[in-house]
Amino acid sequence: MKFGVVVFPGSNCDHDAWYAASHNIGHQAEYLWHSDTDLRGSDCVILPGGFSYGDYLRCGAISKFSPIMAAVKKFAAEGGLVMGICNGFQILTECGLLPGALVRNRGLKFICKPVRLQVGTTNSPFTSAITPGSELTIPIAHGEGCYIADDRTLDELEAEDRIAFRYLDNPNGSLRDIAGVLNKERNVMGMMPHPERATEPLMGSSDGLGVFHSLVSAFATHK
């Protein structure tokens, strides 16, 4: 399986996603430059964490105009697997691939710490390898991770089983404790916690492996 990790100017978890996919999961991983339009045969595109274009406007607001995102949108429309982590999640909501928005944390401060998550659904290519209902410890590191959407959208997400992860001790004020969501077609997921930072014991947790293993098995079945 081949992971493509998009590098925007200001991405800073690109290396971490690349390292997790290639080193800790043992699959191919390649960087994709923001001004390119070629996904180089990626089977799954990761939009990594960071501060794309400095995030001086609204997080992810500039990235959605980058040439690579046009290719990513097309890829997603054709059923390709797209995962946005942290800043990547913000970009996915900005460009409309996922509903809702991410705003300043309730406490107005950047927070970096491991948090407890509950998997919301295992019916997705991002979570299928995780035991239903299980609790994971995965770090967050964000200043703008408070997930918001209108009630109707939130109801719809719940009704359609599209909440990938929920916080057990909501750190940022996200509505309905939402930490990660899926699109309607279930091939695009965004999450604020960093699964790539929890892929080996030395990182303090290996609970993020579940996400990558799910992707790998989804790809194997699909193929």
Place this chain on the structure above:
Amino acid sequence: MSQITPEVVAAHSITPDEYERIVSILGREPNITELGIFSVMWSEHCSYKSSRVHLKKLPTKSKLVVQGPGENAGIMEIGADAEGNPWCIAFKIESHNHPSFIEPFQGAATGVGGILRDIFTMGARPIAVMDALRFGPLDDPATGARNRRIVDGVVHGIAHYGNCFGVPTVGGETVFEPSYSGNPLVNVFALGVFRKDQIFYGKAAGIGNPVIYVGAKTGRDGIHGATMASGEFTEESKQKRPNVQVGDPFMEKLLLEACLEAMQTGAIAGIQDMGAAGLTCSTCEMGSRAGTGIEIDLMHVPQREVGMTPYEIMLSESQERMLLVAYKGREGEVLDVFRKWGLDARIVGEVKDDGMMRVRDHGKIVAEIPSRPLADEAPLYHRPYSKPLRTAPMEAPAFASKDLTKDLYTLAGSEDLCDKRWIWEQYDYMVRTNTVQGPGGDAAVMRIKETGTSVAMSLDGNGRYTYLDPREGAKLMVAECCRNLAAVGAEPIGATNNLNFGNPERPEIMAQIVEAIEGMAEACAFFETPITGGNVSLYNETLGDPIFPSPVLGIVGLMKTQMPAGIAFREAGRDIYLIGGIGAADEVRMGGTQYAKQVIQQLWGLPPRLDMTFEKKVQGAVREIVAGGFAESAHDVSDGGLAFCLAESTFGNEVGAAIELDSTLRPELLLYHEGPSRVVVSTSDAAAVERIAAAHGVPAVKIGTTAGSELVIRNRGEVLIETGVRALKQCWAAALENKLHAEVHA
């Protein structure tokens, strides 16, 4: 052009003697641009003119030192990768004290930016940042509100810059004293890694090679920042806000990636960041180091504002800029990389063979100064020194505790000793997934993916100790820093220092500087931790009130990559050992402790006594115990003494302890003295701990067992301390936020 009058010279903080020297170097009177250039290069901040003669006393060499002081950062070799290529680390500490007082957010942010550039300008990718912070008390009726604002701004500034840049902030320390009220200290340490064959130096080599300016455009910000940092604060200083630079971490991130990529092309001959004294410093230093000269024309310098004078362009400290020298004919390769990253890159001049720094503006020469005298022949001052300043009494006041358990709560809830989570959770301490142990431990541990080894690092400094005895205080600082590394199982290999002091023109302050440097030199030589670079920050005074003498040391060490034991007790029923024993203490040597500060609220006497030979043995034993995996937890005894060390060990997993001591010391001393050379270890393999300690010739005293949810400390059967772990932990955990959000009604 402005007339050079004695008033103009004085306004540039240049003495009449220094002016004469300038005239003799030039063989004529300087013009205003040249005067400005001399004033920044010869400022205390850039030239170390007051400290240089004493800094020479520091040990700087070992077989691992690749680059000692004098470059942008020190470099040490750490081992080889799988292919046998040797790898290195580059590290250094720098202060941004003055700007952080005037504008805390930007001051601290650009402090981080500056030290990061020092690291990656050498070719190393920064992988860790730590900060030593000193502030005024948070609840002082007169200054508390301002101090709280400064804390908030500084922490936010560090978080903003480091998080966005993508370097983890993995540790540090934060201390509060009234003497820092008008003069907070922000010392930032950074460390990077690279292959030994990829080191770059700030040298303008190769006559005829093009000189290229890259990064942010030059604006009017930060003009004379270095000169500001070389004077005391007065009422007028508050008007100096425009002297503080404004940082853009996004730009710096691009600059990092572009520089490292450009270095890979092999087309770069030398590179240096523009930090203090900006274009001036990089131009003359690069020429001076290579024995060449650089000629530039300011018309090519990218400018943010219109109508900037040569004086302003040369003295601007706009951030996120680099000057590099490319091999002639290959400049296109370099320019292409910067274009790819969307950065300005312009050829502004070339390397010359005449040793002159020549600055033109649209062809017309506006400054022409020989590089070497400008960069390296700043006046050296043998400033007179007397006895170190101190007003504290030697004799101890009469003190007797009413409630030793309550005293422990006072310590745990104090600004200095309380949980600093509120600070470090605002820092991304994990990005790049190398953080094996982040903030909250004795030392931070970063794995080096390429070599399979890890680097441990610790920042330390104790202004109260150094105030009471600069020489012994400095030695204690070195010892504690090394002990912190031993507690995670690492072997110290090198150090960087930041010397924060008051006005060196006062003999009693100069004496503090001299004694602290000499103490540090002695201890660094003894512990085999050469100083590979650092920073001196003097004139830390406001309206004549100096800070405590506050040297800060960053020590790095090597270890195999493994999870360190951590400071927290893991499970009940484990044996607890005090490696090094109870130690000696008396009333006079209690005067610099946290107990004296927080409970008795006085300062007197002397710092704890240090026996370096014994200390080294204790560290050897602890290192072997921890590295061998025989400890479930290890925590060095320092601020707050044994009782607070034990308390902190119970917090992590809320595992209590039953301690039985056997000592003739009076309880206040037994529990709270801060004698060095002691580490608390919990273990499930008592035999191994005892065997290793015995082999090193140090006592391993079994002081109790981990147990339940209470911390109980007895001495010869008498209960001294008895508390629930959770209640004490809550006091410790909530204190900082409570104080920061307190409204003070004066």
